[in-house]
Amino acid sequence: MASITASAAQHPAARPAPARKLPSLKSACIAAAAYLVGVIFLLPYLEMVITALRPQSEINDRDYFPHHVSWASFTNIWSTGLGTNLTISLEVGVGTTVLVLLVAIPAAYYTARRRFRGRAAFLILVLITQMFQPTSLIVGIYQEFTNTVHVPSTVALILVxxxxxxxxxxxxxxxxxxxxxxxxxxAAMVDGASRTGAMFRIIIPLALPGIVTALIFTFIAAWNELIVALVLTNADSSQPLTAKLDTYLGQYSIDWQHLFAGSVIATIPVIILFALIERKVVSGLTAGSVK
Structure with missing residues (x-):
C-alpha cells in the first residue's frame, strides 16, 4: 500500500490543459494590420509571376488570372543570354561585398578604438560621401574608366x-x-593575444550581427544598381542582370513575359541570401535597442 501511495505521489493525475484564451481586440487588430501590410508588399511579386505565366494571346485580357498557364517565358529567357548576365551580377555583388568588408572592418575598428586628431572630421567626411548619388557623378565615373583607368567592366562595377x-x-x-x-x-591581450588576434578572436565574433547587416545591405545595393551598369557596359554579354532587364523595354513594345520572368529570377538569389542570414540581420538591426 505504501508503494502504491508513493507511486501515486510521484505521478500525479494529469491536470486538464487550460483553455486557450482568445486574443484581445488590440492584438487581433495589430495582427490583421501586419497581414494586410504583408499582402500589399507581396502583391507586386504575385503580379510578376502571373504575368510571366500568362500566354501572349492573353496578355491584354482583363482577367487577373490567366486561363492557360505557360512556362515558356521562364524556359525561353535563358536563350537570350540571361545566365551570363546572372553570373556577372553575382560576381559584382559578391566582389563588392568582399571588398567593402575588407576595407570597412579595419577602418571602423580603428576609428572606434583610437581617439586620434581629426576623427570626428573623418567620420563626417565618410558620411558626406554617402550623400552623393551615382547619377550626379556618372559623367566623371565614365570619363575615369574610359580615358584613365582601363579595366574590365565587371571590375569597374565592383570598384564603383x-x-x-x-x-x-x-x-x-x-x-x-x-x-x-x-x-x-x-583581457585577451593580458592572456598573450596581440591586438590583431584580439580583434579577430573577440571583437569580430561579437560584432558579427553588424557585419552581417553591412553584408546584406551592400550585396542588395550592388545587386540592384542600374545607372552605372548601363553607362559602363555596352555589350549584352558584359551587362549585369539589372541592365539586361532594361533591354526588354523596347521603343514601341515591351516584352512583358520575359521582363517579369527575369524580374522573378532576379529576386531569387536575394531571397535565398536573406533566408540564410535572416536571424543575424534582425539581431543586428535591433542590437542596442535594449540596454
Whole structure:
C-alpha cells in the first residue's frame, strides 16, 4: 500500500490543459494590420509571376488570372543570354561585398578604438560621401574608366559599387565596435593575444550581427544598381542582370513575359541570401535597442 501511495505521489493525475484564451481586440487588430501590410508588399511579386505565366494571346485580357498557364517565358529567357548576365551580377555583388568588408572592418575598428586628431572630421567626411548619388557623378565615373583607368567592366562595377557602399558599412560597423567594451580586448591581450588576434578572436565574433547587416545591405545595393551598369557596359554579354532587364523595354513594345520572368529570377538569389542570414540581420538591426 505504501508503494502504491508513493507511486501515486510521484505521478500525479494529469491536470486538464487550460483553455486557450482568445486574443484581445488590440492584438487581433495589430495582427490583421501586419497581414494586410504583408499582402500589399507581396502583391507586386504575385503580379510578376502571373504575368510571366500568362500566354501572349492573353496578355491584354482583363482577367487577373490567366486561363492557360505557360512556362515558356521562364524556359525561353535563358536563350537570350540571361545566365551570363546572372553570373556577372553575382560576381559584382559578391566582389563588392568582399571588398567593402575588407576595407570597412579595419577602418571602423580603428576609428572606434583610437581617439586620434581629426576623427570626428573623418567620420563626417565618410558620411558626406554617402550623400552623393551615382547619377550626379556618372559623367566623371565614365570619363575615369574610359580615358584613365582601363579595366574590365565587371571590375569597374565592383570598384564603383564599393565606393558608394563603403560609407554605410564604416558607419554601422563603427557603432558596433564602439559598443563592445575595451576590457574584453585588454583581457585577451593580458592572456598573450596581440591586438590583431584580439580583434579577430573577440571583437569580430561579437560584432558579427553588424557585419552581417553591412553584408546584406551592400550585396542588395550592388545587386540592384542600374545607372552605372548601363553607362559602363555596352555589350549584352558584359551587362549585369539589372541592365539586361532594361533591354526588354523596347521603343514601341515591351516584352512583358520575359521582363517579369527575369524580374522573378532576379529576386531569387536575394531571397535565398536573406533566408540564410535572416536571424543575424534582425539581431543586428535591433542590437542596442535594449540596454
Amino acid at each position: 559599387n564599393s565606393g558608394f557602399n563603403l560609407a554605410f558599412a564604416v558607419w554601422i560597423l563603427n557603432a558596433y565596435f564602439g559598443a563592445i567594451p575595451k576590457e574584453l580586448e585588454e
